[in-house]
Amino acid sequence: MKKLFATLLTVVMILSLAACAETSAPPSSPAPADNPSSATSPAAPQPADGPITVDVFWYTFADTFLAGVRNSMIEQEENFPNINARHHDSMDTQATQIEQIQTAIMQGTDLLVVNIVTTDAEDVALNIVNLAKNADIPVILFNREVSDNVINSYDKSVFIGTDAAEAGVFQGMAIANFLLQGDNASRFDVDGDGEIKYIMLRGEHGNLEALYRTYYSVKTANDMLAQAGASVTLVPSAANETSTLYDDDGISNFFLYANWSAAEAFNLVNTALSAHSPTAGDIELAIANNDDAALGVIQALNEIGFNTGASGAPLVPVFGVDATDVARIAIDDGRMTGTVMQDGAGMAAAVLELSANIANGNNLMANTGHHNIDDGVNKMRIPHAIVE
Numbered sequence: 001m002k003k004l005f006a007t008l009l010t011v012v013m014i015l016s017l018a019a020c021a022e023t024s025a026p027p028s029s030p031a032p033a034d035n036p037s038s039a040t041s042p043a044a045p046q047p048a049d050g051p052i053t054v055d056v057f058w059y060t061f062a063d064t065f066l067a068g069v070r071n072s073m074i075e076q077e078e079n080f081p082n083i084n085a086r087h088h089d090s091m092d093t094q095a096t097q098i099e100q101i102q103t104a105i106m107q108g109t110d111l112l113v114v115n116i117v118t119t120d121a122e123d124v125a126l127n128i129v130n131l132a133k134n135a136d137i138p139v140i141l142f143n144r145e146v147s148d149n150v151i152n153s154y155d156k157s158v159f160i161g162t163d164a165a166e167a168g169v170f171q172g173m174a175i176a177n178f179l180l181q182g183d184n185a186s187r188f189d190v191d192g193d194g195e196i197k198y199i200m201l202r203g204e205h206g207n208l209e210a211l212y213r214t215y216y217s218v219k220t221a222n223d224m225l226a227q228a229g230a231s232v233t234l235v236p237s238a239a240n241e242t243s244t245l246y247d248d249d250g251i252s253n254f255f256l257y258a259n260w261s262a263a264e265a266f267n268l269v270n271t272a273l274s275a276h277s278p279t280a281g282d283i284e285l286a287i288a289n290n291d292d293a294a295l296g297v298i299q300a301l302n303e304i305g306f307n308t309g310a311s312g313a314p315l316v317p318v319f320g321v322d323a324t325d326v327a328r329i330a331i332d333d334g335r336m337t338g339t340v341m342q343d344g345a346g347m348a349a350a351v352l353e354l355s356a357n358i359a360n361g362n363n364l365m366a367n368t369g370h371h372n373i374d375d376g377v378n379k380m381r382i383p384h385a386i387v388e
């Protein structure tokens with residue numbers, strides 16, 4: 001098993017390197033910063049007397065993956081008696097989050113931990129970091145990525161998230177491995193035209209994880225299928241044009257924006273299914289940027305008798321990212337085909353580890369050498385894992 005994983009890792013590394021060398025990489029890739037900022041501040045901070053107050057602002061409590069991160073954080077907080085965390089629901093409203101941050105600063109807080117609402121406006125992120133900077137309070141931004149400029153604008157700010165491309169690469173590998181198994185390639189090429197027509201449920205506008213997962217999943221799968229000499233290629237289904245909400249951000253604009261939500265994915269796919277038939281081969285596979293959207297797709301497919309998990313029931317293979325508990329159950333039941341594990345507990349642990357640095361009078365990034373940190377910017381990447 002270890003050997004298999006090591007081999008897979010090598011493949012991934014090669015694919016990632018190849019991906020980096022690609023000239024067709026998404027144009028909005030964040031450029032590495034020229035001037036590395038240091039997390040070391042000149043005046044040595046002192047350990048706090050009692051527990052420190054940490055205010056955590058979640059873009060919404062309604063997000064399934066992040067609810068898992070929050071629950072894990074609350075559980076793990078018990079091991080950190082010097083941290084007193086308060087959790088705030090920003091209810092998917094940026095103005096609410098800004099007010100909550102201002103109130104926490106006014107009432108007295110030792111650390112701000114922000115899961116930003118708006119992911120497509122650098123000035124919003126800069127404004128939040130400036131609020132922290134003006135009050136001389138350290139700030140951790142997490143999960144929803146902000147630009148290097150934002151993090152480098154304040155030496156007491158860090159970002160904790162993922163390597164967004166990695167999830168796409170792993171998802172693409174899962175798709176290719178599935179299609180290369182047995183007679184899957186011909187079985188799921190329902191109309192036998194050599195094209196596996198896929199629908200793509202993309203996260204949200206301006207979100208780097210959504211952009212990279214959308215791009216690298218298809219690219220990786222097609223590269224692997226070509227390398228293996230497979231008889232099929234992934235080609236976007238016309239059903240992706242059910243919505244006209246596109247981003248012209250340098251990647252195929254064949255996708256449906258589900259905003260990480262099962263309900264939105266359900267509505268989009270439910271509408272798409274009235275004009276595009278899986279039985280006729282119009283939709284032969286579904287790729288979702290996250291598991292909740294994948295589950296929305298499955299629910300819509302269930303309405304036409306697909307993906308029920310019953311033996312012999314017709315299936316459109318559906319792939320997600322996160323490996324949430326509900327998605328794992330759907331995979332076990334045969335309703336869903338694959339996912340990629342995003343380490344929510346690891347993300348929660350990293351936030352607490354850095355919070356403990358502040359409680360112990362250290363700098364935010366003290367003793368973090370064992371983590372994956374970007375060159376030149378305080379961005380920590382929690383690794384994904386392949387779900388076998």
Ligand code: GAL
Nearest residue numbers: 063065066144209260290322
């Ligand atoms: C992603 C996760 C999604 C959703 C999103 C919020 O990392 O895969 O399920 O939580 O973050 O931005």
